[in-house]
Amino acid sequence: MPRGTFITLEGLDGSGKTTQIKRLTAWLTRRGHQPVVLRQPGGTAIGDRIREILLDSRSRGVAPMTEMALMFADRAQAIAEVIQPALDAGRIVVCDRFTDSTEAYQGGGRELGSEIVLDLHRLICGGLQPDLTLLLLPGLETSLARARRRNHRVEAETGASEGRFEREQDTFFRRVWEKYRDIAVREPERVVLIEGDLTIDEMHEQIVEAVAERLMLTAKTA
Numbered sequence: 309m310p311r312g313t314f315i316t317l318e319g320l321d322g323s324g325k326t327t328q329i330k331r332l333t334a335w336l337t338r339r340g341h342q343p344v345v346l347r348q349p350g351g352t353a354i355g356d357r358i359r360e361i362l363l364d365s366r367s368r369g370v371a372p373m374t375e376m377a378l379m380f381a382d383r384a385q386a387i388a389e390v391i392q393p394a395l396d397a398g399r400i401v402v403c404d405r406f407t408d409s410t411e412a413y414q415g416g417g418r419e420l421g422s423e424i425v426l427d428l429h430r431l432i433c434g435g436l437q438p439d440l441t442l443l444l445l446p447g448l449e450t451s452l453a454r455a456r457r458r459n460h461r462v463e464a465e466t467g468a469s470e471g472r473f474e475r476e477q478d479t480f481f482r483r484v485w486e487k488y489r490d491i492a493v494r495e496p497e498r499v500v501l502i503e504g505d506l507t508i509d510e511m512h513e514q515i516v517e518a519v520a521e522r523l524m525l526t527a528k529t530a
């Protein structure tokens with residue numbers, strides 16, 4: 309049985325990943341595939357509990373190392389319970405965020421650096437790499453504006469003064485954005501960069517084009 313195909317979607321908060329994953333899933337299903345779809349953090353019963361802690365504590369000062377460790381704990385469970393068995397059964401797995409998110413958010417945003425994230429990935433995830441990563445990355449200013457809108461909720465919860473909080477958020481998301489770009493430059497074979505201020509339809513077109521190409525390659529090498 310040939311190994312399945314592992315596809316991940318990445319991008320900043322508010323990048324439109326959720327909509328694109330729904331459309332990609334429908335597209336794959338119309339072509340006779342039965343994709344396994346999951347998100348991180350979450351995607352398993354244990355992962356959903358980890359997700360609750362993570363999203364709940366976003367505003368309560370979780371230490372960067374704790375945050376990273378929880379992300380990997382969640383991922384290890386998802387790999388063992390869902391991703392690896394599905395790939396072994398020859399299925400297509402579509403995952404909303406994977407280790408690139410940890411590298412961008414904890415490595416870049418929280419400034420832990422790439423090295424520790426990649427080391428942990430090797431140790432905890434056995435180096436499992438997606439066959440294809442679709443990185444939705446509109447220009448920096450658009451990305452910042454969207455991420456800001458998504459995060460106004462946190463601002464209300466923390467009661468942080470608006471200006472200060474917004475500046476901190478911008479600096480954080482700028483580092484996330486830059487780290488995502490670094491990853492795309494470092495791994496052009498795996499990471500397809502979907503840039504620019506595209507409409508939902510335009511983005512979908514680019515996504516399915518990249519997926520179709522990758523599925524053909526996988527079929528040829530199987």
Ligand code: TYD
Nearest residue numbers: 320321322348349379405406409410413414
């Ligand atoms: P979620 O509400 O799922 O956001 P989105 O729809 O944008 O994916 O929240 C996930 C948040 O967790 C998001 O802000 C990114 C963050 N995250 C990390 O910081 N590190 C990680 O390794 C992962 C997987 C997510």
